[in-house]
Amino acid sequence: MLAKRAVYDEEHHIFRDAVRKFYETEATPHAEEWSKAGQVPRTFWNRAGEAGILCPQLPEEYGGVGGDYRLNCIINEEQAYCRAGGAALAVHSDIVAPYLLEYGSDDLKERILPKMATGKMVGAIAMTEPGTGSDLQGMKTTAKMDGNHYVVNGSKTFISNGQNCDFVIVACKTDSNAGAHGVSLIVVEADREGFRRGRNLDKIGQHSSDTSELFFDEVRVPATNLIGQENAGFMYLMQQLPQERLSIAVIAMAGAQRAFDITLDYVKQREAFGKPIMAFQNTRFKMAEMKTELEVGWAFLDQCLSRHIKGELDAQGGAMSKLWTTEMQGRVVDQCLQLHGGYGFMSEYEIAHHFTDSRVQRIYGGTSEIMKELIGRTL
The missing domain is CATH 1.10.540.10 (Acyl-CoA dehydrogenase/oxidase, N-terminal domain)
Structure with missing residues (x-):
């Protein structure tokens, strides 16, 4: 790094x-x-x-x-x-x-x-629902007023910290007929009656990160648990998503750098045909290409970070930071595993975990395809 x-x-x-x-x-x-x-x-x-x-x-x-x-x-x-x-x-x-x-x-x-x-x-946030994926406007979880309480019904999936959380911010429809303008954010404590955690989801990577299904069955929460204004939740989500995507970009850069560093050590030590793998021109060229991508990535990330702390990183910038860095991470980690040969496929080698752990980076927080769509709309 x-x-x-x-x-x-x-x-x-x-x-x-x-x-x-x-x-x-x-x-x-x-x-x-x-x-x-x-x-x-x-x-x-x-x-x-x-x-x-x-x-x-x-x-x-x-x-x-x-x-x-x-x-x-x-x-x-x-x-x-x-x-x-x-x-x-x-x-x-x-x-x-x-x-x-x-x-x-x-x-x-x-x-x-x-x-x-x-x-x-421990906090969690529940946006994604079964069948909606990155389409937040398509959510079906509802919160209806009953006296001075909201009654929450619905389900969420792929929720990080789902098993450990003490509360979850739930994105839900408080006006089912208003589309994005009917979304609110409501705090639901995990000890409320009707709240249920589903199974800890079995993922191909990031195994130690608890990721869950969450269910809400007539969960009553006081109206004071509403975050901000009713029906303004989608606007809040849009305002905060650039930082969420920048955080994913930060993790992508550090993960790619770590994969490169351990691979550099490996190719200097591992021998084939009587000499270190690093002695082969192909290896040196591949390492040179990755080193260059990492340098470019860090410069771009720091540019985005500088803009963000000045309050200048917009939705397009957040989307671009996530799109480029996570796609680059995928390329780097895949090439690093290839340079490990058969050992890269073994779970006991760290590079194997980088390969499986990094794959979701191009999915959560909005898929790469959604990032391209968001960027394309601004052109």
Whole structure:
């Protein structure tokens, strides 16, 4: 990974060192164990909170350090680079927390945000439904007013932190006849009657990250659990999606860099026909191509990051950051596995996990095809 990048200052480099040490101590040694278990233990969330790497962008009054989004990026980069996957910290800190901080009532912020910062409460967000995929406007989950409560009915799928979450922000229709203009965001606590977690989904990669189906059967939540204004949820989603997609781009870059670095070590040590694989021109050319793509990727990512912290990254920019970096990650990881030969297909080699873990990057947060559509509409 590029050690000194202009987008970060010296304090950020100090923070990075602390985050990397945390992951190397608290997460990386348990990667295999958590992968077999299908999720990370809640104790890890508590330790992450104690270490100050949950929701660092929150103001001090809510338990954060009042930092900007660059702290979140460092946390995400190091988690991807150290192969400390599992807990979807980016979902919790980069996606869920901002909805509450930006649009939530004082009551919601005071009740939830401090506990998110300590890891006592784990957050999830439920947008995707069976049969709708990236089409958020097609959601069928509803929330109807009954007195001073909403009654939520429906189901969601592919929900990160679904097994571990203490609450979930549910995107639902409060006006079924208004299309995108009838969507609201409502906080549903996991202990409410009628809320049910489905199975922990069996994925081809990211095995230690709990991903679930969630079901809502006449779940009653107080009207005060509404985030922002009723029927304004789709607008809030559109405002926050650039940061969500930028977070995915950050993870893509760090993951691709890690795949390259371990492959560089491998081709220098592994021999074929009496000499290191790196001695073959084809290997050197492939490594040179990937190194160049990584340099371009980091420059583009940092440009997007600089724009975002100035409030200038729009929907097109967020879509482009995710599209290019995740597609590049796919190319790099595939080539790195190829250079490992048969060993790349063995689960005991780290590159195999990068191959399976990275595949979903081009799907969640909006597929590559949706990103192209969004970009194309602006031309």
